[in-house]
Each structure stands twice: as C-alpha cells, then as structure tokens.
Amino acid sequence: EDKVVQSPLSLVVHEGDTVxxxxxxxxxxxxxxxxxxxxxxxxxxxxxxxxxxxxxxSGRLSSILDKKELxxxxxxxxxxxxxxxxxxxxxxxxxxxxxxxxxxxxxxxxP
Amino acid sequence: SAVISQKPSRDICQRGxxxxxxxxxxxxxxxxxxYRQQPGQSLTLIATANQGSEATxxxxxxxxxxxxxxxxxxxxxxxxxNMSPEDSSIYLCSVPSTGGEKLFFGSGTQLSxx
Numbered sequence: 001e002d003k004v005v006q007s008p009l010s011l012v013v014h015e016g017d018t019v020x021x022x023x024x025x026x027x028x029x030x031x032x033x034x035x036x037x038x039x040x041x042x043x044x045x046x047x048x049x050x051x052x053x054x055x056x057x058s059g060r061l062s063s064i065l066d067k068k069e070l071x072x073x074x075x076x077x078x079x080x081x082x083x084x085x086x087x088x089x090x091x092x093x094x095x096x097x098x099x100x101x102x103x104x105x106x107x108x109x110x111p
Numbered sequence: 112s113a114v115i116s117q118k119p120s121r122d123i124c125q126r127g128x129x130x131x132x133x134x135x136x137x138x139x140x141x142x143x144x145x146y147r148q149q150p151g152q153s154l155t156l157i158a159t160a161n162q163g164s165e166a167t168x169x170x171x172x173x174x175x176x177x178x179x180x181x182x183x184x185x186x187x188x189x190x191x192x193n194m195s196p197e198d199s200s201i202y203l204c205s206v207p208s209t210g211g212e213k214l215f216f217g218s219g220t221q222l223s224x225x
Contacts (some may be wrong), residue, residue, distance in 0.1 A: 004153075032212055041201050041219025043154070045112070048213055088154070092212065098144065099214055101154040 002027045004102035006089050012108045017079050021105045023089030024071040033065055033072050034099065036088040043088055046074070079109045113138050113206050117217030124194055124224050131190045132220045134204035139184035144214065145177070148201040157202075160187045194224045 003026045013019055032050045036043035047056045049065035056063050065072045076083055086106050090099040114137040124130050143160040157177055158168045166179040180188045191198050204217040
C-alpha cells in the first residue's frame with residue numbers, strides 16, 4: 001500500500017526563521033512527488049518533483065527530491081506570517097492521476 | 112490551471128439527512144476526483160467521477176453512502192447520505208492538469224454533522 005509520512009507534524013517558528021519540512025514515501029511505481037499549501041480548505045499547488053537532485057525554487061520556497069532514499073524536503077527561508085499553513089506532500093503512481101497524501105505539517109509563523 | 116467552483120462552502124447538518132455538494136469546472140475534463148479530509152487527517156480519495164460511466168470508488172467508500180453524478184465534462188456532484196457526526200469533514204473536488212501530473216482543487220466544503 002502506498003504511504004506518505006511527513007514530519008514534523010507541527011512547527012512554530014518566528015518570522016525570519018528558516019524551516020525544513022520532511023516527506024518520506026513508499027510507492028509501488030513512483031511517478032512524481034508534489035507539495036501543496038493548505039491555508040483554509042483548498043490545497044494550492046507549490047511544486048512537482050520527478051527527478052532526484054534537481055532543486056525546484058519559487059521565491060523563498062525550494063524543494064528537492066531523493067529517489068534513492070525516498071524522501072523530499074521543502075525549505076522556506078525568511079519565513080513570514082503568511083507562510084502559516086498546513087503543507088501537504090503527495091505522491092503519484094505511474095499510469096493515473098490519483099495522489100496519495102501525507103497528513104501534513106502544520107506551520108505557524110509568529111510575528 | 113482550471114478554475115474550480117465548489118458549493119456550498121460550508122454547512123451544518125443534522126444526522127440522518129443528506130447533503131449534495133456541487134463542483135463546476137471552467138473547462139472540460141475527463142476525470143474529476145472527490146477527496147475527504149477528516150479533522151487532523153490526510154486527504155483521502157473517495158472516488159473518481161467519469162463522464163458517461165459510473166464512478167469508481169476507493170476501498171472503504173460505497174455508492175449508497177456517497178452517490179456521485181457526472182452529467183457532463185464540466186460538472187459533478189457528491190452526495191453524503193444518511194449523515195452521522197463521523198462524516199464531519201472537508202470535502203474537496205479536484206481535476207488533473209492537462210498533462211495529468213498535478214491536481215487542482217476546488218474551494219472545498221466544510222461539513223459539520225450534529
């Protein structure tokens with residue numbers, strides 16, 4: 001059974017701190033790993049990773065995948081209060097578009 | 112990315128009643144997915160809604176409890192039937208990107224069952 005585990009479950013930091021969120025996975029036929037940000041109800045897409053060692057970057061957020069060790073990290077530098085959200089990791093199996101999600105990391109950035 | 116409208120945004124319902132959630136997409140899509148997120152839990156796929164055929168349900172979800180309609184390529188509904196407090200969740204519809212690698216989500220429905 002495909003499985004995604006995220007850590008930590010929750011995290012509280014001060015504005016300006018750098019955080020690293022972790023995602024490990026087990027999937028039969030790996031296709032992609034995706035990161036989403038969920039502020040209220042709807043997850044919004046951040047990154048999709050398919051190849052090891054290639055960093056994806058968007059502003060203060062970056063992510064990288066290690067397909068050998070079966071994990072990914074999401075880094076947020078110079079955190080802001082607007083980064084407070086649940087960050088979800090999901091993996092896609094080959095052949096179809098269904099995703100398996102982790103339980104998420106709840107990040108709270110205090111002023 | 113597709114624009115996905117979902118309604119209602121939230122509702123409070125009595126146990127034993129049913130609620131129908133609507134999902135409208137601004138472009139035609141072959142597949143639509145319905146997810147549930149129970150409090151503090153991960154997103155769990157309920158079913159895949161295919162136009163012109165019956166929905167495909169994941170293990171643990173049945174059509175009698177979660178009937179789905181897909182009358183055309185831009186619209187789907189999910190009904191939560193005979194509700195109990197355990198059905199209190201966020202319900203999300205989603206559609207794949209053109210290449211199929213990503214999912215985009217509707218605005219979600221927060222359901223509370225008393």
